[in-house]
Amino acid sequence: MVDEITTDELHERIESGDAPQIVDIRDPDEYERGHIPGAVNVPMSELPSRIGEIEWDDDVVVACPIGQSSVQAARLIGSYEDVDDAGSVRSMAGGYEAWEYDLESEE
Secondary structure, eight states, X not given: OOOEEOXXXXXXXXXXXXXXXXXXXXXXXHHHHOBOTTOEEOOTTTHHHHGGGSOOOSEEEEEOSSSSHHHHHHHHHHHSGXXXXXXEEEEETTHHHHOOSOOBOOO
């Protein structure tokens, strides 16, 4: 089972300077329109092939549109052997649909 973090908890961690590594698995176009501050974009379709090239932090949160794909992505990341030592890989509950805070934009 994948643990989840609420959008409120994640926002508090970002505001306090204790942000986890945030992986946004949406398509690049969606990411560019607006994403959680500090999030890196690794589209779900690319995640399996790119998982080995990412240096994983101790605390990882995966974000997607509604909080379902991120559960699958968190399982995949957590199963990767180089992430065993990373600690926590969680899904953002409710996804971007539940995020009520400011987003960064690339536009």
